[in-house]
Amino acid sequence: MNLKLHGTAAAILATFALAGCQGVSQQAAAPNTLVAAKVVQAPNPAALAADPAWAQARPLNLDLTDGANFGGKGETTATLKAVYTADTLYMLVQYKDPTDSVRRGPYQKQADGSWKKLVAAANKGGDETEFYEDKWAVIWSINNSIKGFEEQGCAVMCHEGQGKPYGNKYTSSAGELGDIWHVKGARTVPLGLGDDQYVDHTRYVKGVSNNAGRKNEDSQGDYTQIKLVNGKPEFMNRDGKAANTGGGTYWIKPGEQVAFVDNFKPGDEVASYVLNGLKADRADLKVTQSWNNGVRTAVASRKLVTGSKFDVQFDKPAARYPFGFAAFDNAQVRHATNDDALFLVFGK
Numbered sequence: 001m002n003l004k005l006h007g008t009a010a011a012i013l014a015t016f017a018l019a020g021c022q023g024v025s026q027q028a029a030a031p032n033t034l035v036a037a038k039v040v041q042a043p044n045p046a047a048l049a050a051d052p053a054w055a056q057a058r059p060l061n062l063d064l065t066d067g068a069n070f071g072g073k074g075e076t077t078a079t080l081k082a083v084y085t086a087d088t089l090y091m092l093v094q095y096k097d098p099t100d101s102v103r104r105g106p107y108q109k110q111a112d113g114s115w116k117k118l119v120a121a122a123n124k125g126g127d128e129t130e131f132y133e134d135k136w137a138v139i140w141s142i143n144n145s146i147k148g149f150e151e152q153g154c155a156v157m158c159h160e161g162q163g164k165p166y167g168n169k170y171t172s173s174a175g176e177l178g179d180i181w182h183v184k185g186a187r188t189v190p191l192g193l194g195d196d197q198y199v200d201h202t203r204y205v206k207g208v209s210n211n212a213g214r215k216n217e218d219s220q221g222d223y224t225q226i227k228l229v230n231g232k233p234e235f236m237n238r239d240g241k242a243a244n245t246g247g248g249t250y251w252i253k254p255g256e257q258v259a260f261v262d263n264f265k266p267g268d269e270v271a272s273y274v275l276n277g278l279k280a281d282r283a284d285l286k287v288t289q290s291w292n293n294g295v296r297t298a299v300a301s302r303k304l305v306t307g308s309k310f311d312v313q314f315d316k317p318a319a320r321y322p323f324g325f326a327a328f329d330n331a332q333v334r335h336a337t338n339d340d341a342l343f344l345v346f347g348k
Helices: 003-018 045-050 052-056 070-074 149-157
Strands: 033-038 060-064 076-084 088-096 107-109 115-117 135-141 178-184 195-199 214-216 223-225 235-237 257-259 273-275 286-292 295-303 320-328 342-346
Touching (some): 045 088, 045 295, 052 076, 060 320, 076 320, 088 135, 135 149
Parallel strands (some): 033 076, 033 342
Antiparallel strands (some): 060 076, 088 295, 178 195, 195 214, 235 257
16 A cells, blocks of 8 residues: 555545535436445445345346356346445445356366366366356446546457457556456455456567456465475365365465375365465455355455555545446356446445
């Protein structure tokens, strides 16, 4: 966080507290607009959708299409709600997902005692849709800098082909920046976080900029891959449980890795990575999430003002903030989205 902006941030938050008359009423909002309702008491994330604060917020219903899985149709429906306090925005996300997917690239013990990392046969690189995780994401146009975003939504940053099965994401020009809230079911949610990333104008160059414009707000990855050493995973979870049969997990939290001891049976699966945790600005987004009876429910929260140039700053009570939303069903990149730009406004 930029500590030099603390004074400015305090002034902005005071403006929010006094600007109720400038807010947008829920009745006046357009159909593609998410109205954040002002609440005195912040919602309890652990209560998820049951917290009474959410009854004050109008739902924004979305049809999401052109993704992968979702029962073989590649489409689903989602509902968003938002509330805010003097200094924090809260978002309730719910969407239909027939499966709870966290089986991200595990190692599986084979009948001959060897270990194999599971990858879909159809995955030609960076396009996994079988052994992955459920995710959802929000992209904001920072300071309305991304040209065409208000008309086309986040699709303006999607570029097909270019050396990848599902294309690349980047903005058109230098200075156009997007704030990405990337919630990963098997990498960030176990730590109570979403990955606060950003997107800029960087083009894809194989081996140089493999992620094109999509960037992290620190240099460390969100996980470290576990290598095979002498044909076996180098580390395992401290509890020694198989992820698929013994009540273990498909991830290892920081500091919970121990040297691998092969007491597993053929067919058992174990984690192939250790979570690194997220630091500084990248850990701004707090997330609590569940899955029950085919519905994903999440509560995400972030300070209205962070001071980072890579974050959208909710510092103008009367402004509208363009964004896009996407859901991934057990898919690395193939996401279901709505067609048009969405807008967040702050209600009275």
